[in-house]
Amino acid sequence: MQTLLKFKIMKLKNLSLNTKFTLSISLIIFAFCVIFSFLIYYHLKQKVIEDANEKTRIIITQIDALGNYVKEELRPAIFKLLHETGKKDEFIVEGMSTTHVRLSVMKRFNNKIGNYTYKRVSLEPINPLHKADALHAKLIDYFQRNPDKESWSGIVKSESQELLIMAKPIVVEKGCLICHGKIKDAPKALLKMFPREQDFKWKEGEIMGVESVSLPIASTLGEIKGVAISTFLFGVVSLIFLFVALQGAFWSFVIKPLKRLSSLFRGIVNGTEPLNQTIEAKTKDEIGELIFSFNQMSKYLFEAQEATKKYAETLQTIFEGITDPLALVNPDCTVEMTNHAYRTWMIEGRAAVFNERCDPERVDPDKFCPVHFLKKVIDTKKPFSEYWEGEDQKHYFIHLYPIFDDKGNVIKLVHYVKDITEKRKIEEQMRITEKLAAIGQLSAGLAHEINNPLGGIKLCFNNLISTEMDEETKNRHIEVINQGLTKIQEIIKQLLDFSKQSELVISLVSVNSLVENVLKLTDYLISKKGIKVIKKLSADVPEIMVDSNKIEQVFLNIVLNAIQAMDGKEGTLTVQSYLKNGYCYISFTDTGPGIPDEIFPKIFDPFFTTKPVGEGTGLGLSVSKSIVEQHNGRILVETSNRGSTFTVELPVK
Incomplete structure (x- = not known):
């Protein structure tokens, strides 16, 4: 059901404006005619009911007045006359029964004005003909349950016809109990006419019956319906003529210009109509304003289209001119x-x-x-x-x-x-140049490291040649010579490994071990300068995938710069490693004078150096930055007049 409703809504949305307008006006006309006819029918019906209620009220009031006359004047006078003539057991129905008098008068009334029906009934009447039917039994029950109600009126359906009824309750009064009370009190003539075997049990103030006046209104309501239907048909016909006139005007003033615009739009979209054209506005109403706005928009779009073409051509030229793919x-x-x-x-x-x-x-x-x-x-x-x-x-x-x-x-x-093949080759040459420069700075330390074992070797050789010694002493001298040669061999191997050209070789390496190797390599320079080294290498730092040779070069460049910064005074070099947010951090902090503000932005520029000629290439930090970025890391720098901190950030994964 919901799917069908959505389908119908979508179908309505796809209708043309003219069709939607036609359907809307048709629905409005139909709804107007229905509502107007209903209001006429309702108004006339209420008017008829009000008139009928008024007439029945007048009739029942007149009947009540007649009954009260019989009950209060005529009946007492006849009772008196019968007593005076010695006929107290007689009962003259035609003059003493209020019910008989009311019914007789209404019978004559209907001979003149038909359709009105008067009834005076009870659940236990003296005359069986006055026994209450089902409808009046309900009315009696209503008044018994609502003793404060003086009357009731409404429309009821009885015997397949609609009746307008006004009813009033019959209340037992003291005078009523003469005939409607005990048998011994009732006139004998009345008992002969309507014999009974037991007393009535009515009490004063009880509801013993109802009297009603009814009027059939079905024919009247049918006439009203006919008037409403005639009004509806007349209204529909009149409004159809009005609708046709409106439709014609709407087509002429709205639909026709809009179709013209729509056709032009489709032509522009399909490419059959040029964009830069102007439509003549024949009126100055809303449609004229719409055509004027279209002309303005058309002009603007044409200019924008031409500008876009130029921009596109320019961008295409730039795009094609980019030398990289x-x-x-x-x-x-x-x-x-x-x-x-x-x-x-x-x-x-x-x-x-x-x-x-x-x-x-x-x-x-x-x-x-x-x-x-x-x-x-x-x-x-x-x-x-x-x-x-x-x-x-x-x-x-x-x-x-x-x-x-x-x-x-x-x-x-x-x-x-x-x-970046050529760039990599140049960077590799720069790294080699920087390595050789670092080796030059380390040369004094390397010479010292090599001279010490050479001195021991030379002394042992002299002793072996010039001195007589036992076999054990000779073996100890030979062992010292072997140890010294091994140490020299390790120093030379470490120097060759550091200086040789190599491709990026990734392997699982301990960063802390790389730091230790660099500190051993620079131990002589550090000791000579009187620099104190503080190591805070965290044991939690895991092995990571890096090129150990190149990362070692980065650490060496930073340490040599720190030694140079603290030259001339005893300083402290603090080396720290730690983990944070999935990255490994290795920081080198010196106690030098810091980096001046004017040269700080240039420290990573190639060939920029503050060292004297012949003592530096200006490639150290530039090469180090390139190596670290190649490992998807960063070099962070902090500086002040109390020293500088270079931190290498490398991803753990």
Whole structure:
């Protein structure tokens, strides 16, 4: 039922304005005629009922007056006359019975004015003909239950016809008990006419019956209905003529101009009509204002369309002129829009661009490719950037930006790719240069670390050559020589590992161990400068996936800068590691003079240095920042006149 109602509502919505207007006016006319006819019928019916009630009230009042005359004057006079003539047991019904007199008078009344029916009945009448029927029995019961009511009027249905009835209760009075009381008190003549075997049990003040005047109103109501129907039909016909006139005027003044506008709109949408055209407004009414507004809108849209075309051409030129590949990609990897660079890479079969349809839900877990990045953006609904080395041995920077629909679902992605192979080579050369510079700063310490075991080795060799010694002493000298050579070998190996060029090699590494290695490597410089080292390395820091060689280079660069900052005074280097919000933090705090405000924004710029010529390349922090960002981390810097803190932030996962 509900579906059917929705269907009908949708069908009505699809109707034309003219049809809706016709249906609306038709319904309004029909409703108006029905309501107007009903009001006429109701008014006439109420008027008839009021008139009938008034007439029945007058009749019953006159009958009551007649009854009271018989009861109060005529009957006592006849009783007196009968007593005086010695006929006290006689009873003259025609003059002494109020019921008989009332009925006789109403019978003669109906001979002149028909349709009125008078009844005076009781549940226990003297005359059986005056026995109350079902309707009057209900009226008697009503007055017995409501003794304060003096009358009742209304319309009832009796014997398949509607009657308007006015009824009054018959109350037992003292004089009534002569005939309607005990047998011994009743006139013998009355008992001969209406014999009975037992006394009536009426008491003074009780309701013994009702008298009523009724009038059939069915024919009158039928006439009223006829008047209402005639009024309805006349109203419908009259309003139909009015409706036709209104429909014609509405068509001429509203529908026809609107159809003209609608036809023009369809032509513009379909491309058969030009947008920059003007319609002549023949009137200055609302339709004329609408046509004027259409002309203004048409002009504005034409100008906006032309401007949009120019903007689109400009954007297309810019889009095509971008040297890096850029594309709009669907979630199934199909490419919707590309620039020239992207299309070139597709032709070349580059691994970093999408060349065919894919299913992100069925990605090969053993084959790391851009589809993995696309699936991650769809799942997380966040932009994604990644440095990636493809199967073609080239390095790429890949960025995917999601586009959402109204429900927040990813429907398209902006795909930007940049070939950073050459940049990586330059960065690697910069890292090597910076390593060599660091080695230069460490050279004094390295020479000291190598000279110490060499001195011991030389002494042991001299003793072995020039001194006679037993076998045990000789073995101890040989052991010292081996230990010294091993130590020199470890120092040289550590130096070679640090300085050699290497690709990014990710492995599970303890960050705390990397810090310890760097502090060992710089131990001579730190001791020589009189710097105190405080280590606060948290045991809760887990092993993380990093390139140990490159992260070690980052820590070394920061430590060497801290030593340089505290040069000339005894300072303190505090090294701390800790976990926070899924990230590992390694901070290096010195007690130097801090970084001046004017050079603070430049500290990560390549080749920027405050060291004297020959003591620094200006690549340390720049290379360190590049390495950390390659690991999806950050370098945070805080500085004041009490020192500086460099914090390396690396993701645990």
